[in-house]
Amino acid sequence: MNLAELQRNFRSWLVAPDDAIAGVFGAHAAQGLLVYQNNYRAQLIGCLEVSYPQVRRWLGDDAFREAAISHIVGHPPHAWTLDHYGSDFADTLLSLYPRNPDLRELAWIEWSLSEAFVAADTRALSRDVLAGVDWDRACLRLTPSLRLLPATTNADQIWFALDNDMTVPQGAMLDAPGGFAVWRKGFHSQLDRVDATTFDALCSLRDDATFASLCDRLVDRLGEDEGVRRAGMLLAQWMDAGIVADIDDGSDETSMD
Amino acid sequence: MHTPPPTFSGFGLGLRKEHYRDFLDTDVPVDFVEVISENFMVDGGQPRDILRRVREKHPVALHGVSMSIGSSDGLDLHYLARLRSLVDDVQPLFVSDHLSWSRVAGFNSHDLLPVPYTDEALDLVCRNIDMAQDALGRAMLFENPSSYVAFDDASMSEWAFLAEMSRRTGCGLLLDVNNVYVSACNHGFDPHAFLRGIPADRVRQVHLAGHSVGPGILIDTHDQPVCDDVWSLYGTAMSLLGPVATMIERDDDMPPLAELMAEVDMARDIATVSARREVA
Numbered sequence: 295m296n297l298a299e300l301q302r303n304f305r306s307w308l309v310a311p312d313d314a315i316a317g318v319f320g321a322h323a324a325q326g327l328l329v330y331q332n333n334y335r336a337q338l339i340g341c342l343e344v345s346y347p348q349v350r351r352w353l354g355d356d357a358f359r360e361a362a363i364s365h366i367v368g369h370p371p372h373a374w375t376l377d378h379y380g381s382d383f384a385d386t387l388l389s390l391y392p393r394n395p396d397l398r399e400l401a402w403i404e405w406s407l408s409e410a411f412v413a414a415d416t417r418a419l420s421r422d423v424l425a426g427v428d429w430d431r432a433c434l435r436l437t438p439s440l441r442l443l444p445a446t447t448n449a450d451q452i453w454f455a456l457d458n459d460m461t462v463p464q465g466a467m468l469d470a471p472g473g474f475a476v477w478r479k480g481f482h483s484q485l486d487r488v489d490a491t492t493f494d495a496l497c498s499l500r501d502d503a504t505f506a507s508l509c510d511r512l513v514d515r516l517g518e519d520e521g522v523r524r525a526g527m528l529l530a531q532w533m534d535a536g537i538v539a540d541i542d543d544g545s546d547e548t549s550m551d
Numbered sequence: 552m553h554t555p556p557p558t559f560s561g562f563g564l565g566l567r568k569e570h571y572r573d574f575l576d577t578d579v580p581v582d583f584v585e586v587i588s589e590n591f592m593v594d595g596g597q598p599r600d601i602l603r604r605v606r607e608k609h610p611v612a613l614h615g616v617s618m619s620i621g622s623s624d625g626l627d628l629h630y631l632a633r634l635r636s637l638v639d640d641v642q643p644l645f646v647s648d649h650l651s652w653s654r655v656a657g658f659n660s661h662d663l664l665p666v667p668y669t670d671e672a673l674d675l676v677c678r679n680i681d682m683a684q685d686a687l688g689r690a691m692l693f694e695n696p697s698s699y700v701a702f703d704d705a706s707m708s709e710w711a712f713l714a715e716m717s718r719r720t721g722c723g724l725l726l727d728v729n730n731v732y733v734s735a736c737n738h739g740f741d742p743h744a745f746l747r748g749i750p751a752d753r754v755r756q757v758h759l760a761g762h763s764v765g766p767g768i769l770i771d772t773h774d775q776p777v778c779d780d781v782w783s784l785y786g787t788a789m790s791l792l793g794p795v796a797t798m799i800e801r802d803d804d805m806p807p808l809a810e811l812m813a814e815v816d817m818a819r820d821i822a823t824v825s826a827r828r829e830v831a
Contacts, residue, residue: 295704297672298623301655301664308660319700325768326699326737333662341661371659374617374630375589379661415595438594481597 308334309370338366338379345380346404348456349387349397361390377412381405396465399449399474406441406476407483413439416539418480421530428543433503434529435540439478442496450474450487473497479536486535491515495528496537505529505541553690556645556723556755559583559610560794562819564812566605569805574605579808581609581815583644585798588615591641592633602641612645612756612796613637614725617659620679620693621652621666631686638687644796645756647692647725648683650676650713667702668712680720692755693717694725695745697733697762697771709734710748717753724749726792727758727800728785729777733769742784751792759785759818760800774803777814782821789825797822 295303295318307315308331316327342362343350350358365386371379384401391397416437448466455462473493475486488496491512498511505525512528513521532538561582566574573579584605591602591613605611617630638646651663666672684690695713707715717724726749735742759782761775777785777799789795799814 296623297621297667297669297675298655300667300702301623301652304664305655305658305660309658320703323700326701329699329765329768329770330660330662330664334660337661371661372657374619374627374654374659375592376661377589377593412593412596412598415599478596481600 304330307331335363335366337376338371339363341376342380342383345408346383346401348404348453349401351456352397352400352452352462361387364390394465395467396447396449396452399443399445399447400452402443403449403453403474403476403485406443406474407485410439410441410476410478410483413437413478416536418536419533419538419540421533423541427541428545429505432505432541432543434499434505434508434532434538435503435542436496436499437477437537437539439476439483440496440537441476442493442500443474444493445472445474445487450485453485475537477535477537484535491524492528552721553684553688555721556690556692558755559644559796561610561796562815562822563609563612563796563798564815565614565798565800565802567802567805570808571601573808574608575601578608580812583610583612583796583798585612585614585800588613588634588637588646589617592637599640606641610644611641612647612798613641613643615646615648616663617653617661618648618683619652619654619659620648620650620683621672621676622654622679623652623675624655626679626682627654628686631683635687638689645692645723645725646687646689647694647756649694649696650716651696663696665696665698665700665702668705668707668709669702670706673707673712673715676716677719680716680722684720684722690721690723692723692725694727694758695730695734696727697730697737697769699737699768699770701738708740708744708748710745714748714750714753717750722753723755724753725756725758726754726788727760728788729758729760729762729781730771732781732784733762733771736769743787746784746788746791754792754795757785757788757792757795757797758800759797759814772803773801776810777817782817785818786821786825789822790828794822794826
């Protein structure tokens with residue numbers, strides 16, 4: 295057995311153990327192999343527990359463990375960093391609980407908050423930078439920590455209640471669709487549920503960063519006066535919140551870079 | 552061949568999040584700290600900020616768990632690039648990882664799996680170390696891991712493997728005394744033969760940690776104080792090695808900082824006694 299074969303056999307043992315695979319390492323290896331297998335599973339379960347503390351509280355320890363084991367069986371880790379393991383745990387939860395979109399959205403919130411926590415840094419953007427911007431050419435650069443998801447449930451309220459040891463509301467569908475936004479301001483991850491117009495505006499900026507296009511989109515939805523007014527209001531809100539990280543109209547004066 | 556890793560004879564501690572506040576707000580009397588590299592190989596946010604602030608107060612050693620130096624698939628270039636970026640930012644005292652593997656055919660176990668001590672593995676590990684050291688622009692340290700399985704086709708001892716690996720690549724060694732003890736108990740070799748068999752002049756750092764006792768097997772868990780047998784073995788190691796950077800490595804069931812500092816002081820005392828014994 296050369297080294298590559300040994301390592302593939304070891305992988306097979308960890309992912310789907312059986313006696314035939316264990317046998318290739320010799321009878322004396324049985325006890326040690328069990329230690330490695332226990333380490334492998336315990337490490338991944340622990341990783342999911344750390345990444346999804348509020349999902350765990352909401353589901354309960356036993357149901358969470360079952361979901362974690364199901365995920366581990368179906369999703370062996372691939373990335374070099376353990377931090378990425380569990381990125382698709384929301385999909386596993388959806389498959390196990392297809393009638394609970396609130397659970398999937400709660401998982402998305404937890405994962406996104408963790409991602410935002412270690413996303414690339416940006417500097418605070420002062421409103422002073424607005425003076426002299428050529429708005430016809432201006433592009434809004436969103437913080438790299440921003441994560442967006444269409445919201446269909448009150449998962450944000452559930453997360454907030456769990457995180458603050460408050461009475462947890464029943465999961466419920468929203469009367470009107472909107473969106474969840476997660477990002478980081480300073481060192482603190484933020485979560486907000488926004489209305490459909492704001493969510494659409496944020497999503498559109500990821501495809502076309504120009505302020506002019508943002509205005510056009512809002513004018514289409516809200517009419518000329520309200521659309522332009524809303525664009526200005528949202529820009530101010532997003533700058534204060536740290537969602538807009540930079541405004542660049544191509545001149546040296548405006549860009550913070 | 553890269554410049555050998557520096558010599559440094561202080562006493563330190565693994566920096567973990569439970570003690571961030573202590574290290575940021577007070578003057579913790581350590582000569583260096585060690586961090587898990589992967590915890591800080593992120594784009595930004597508070598972890599990198601904390602590391603920068605701690606680095607202003609203490610030398611920092613970067614200790615990795617994911618290089619997978621024994622992988623038959625070679626090394627992950629993306630991982631190496633991320634680590635190089637961290638190294639450039641931190642300017643660490645040492646950069647280390649383990650003589651183990653975790654990755655094969657797109658799968659990553661996130662565990663320190665055992666390398667068979669064969670000529671084939673030695674050639675491959677040395678190629679991978681050369682690649683890693685070139686990518687990082689410096690010599691690394693590699694640690695002996697605890698192991699729970701020994702392979703029938705091994706053609707040399709673990710210490711002979713480490714000695715030859717270090718000779719060929721110029722890498723330094725990180726001697727984990729607890730791992731020597733755990734592996735010696737699990738596989739029935741003499742831990743003193745291990746200590747005598749590694750090249751003392753290549754050892755740049757020593758780890759001390761605790762382990763758990765399972766049914767017929769010891770497991771490296773880093774959730775206990777250093778046990779008496781490991782302290783004794785450390786004394787022997789220090790009389791063989793001379794002054795070398797030593798640190799306490801604790802990852803679970805984290806006690807208050809004062810308890811870990813008592814272990815750091817214990818290491819300092821044992822090293823001092825061993826040095827006197829060596830002179831005498």
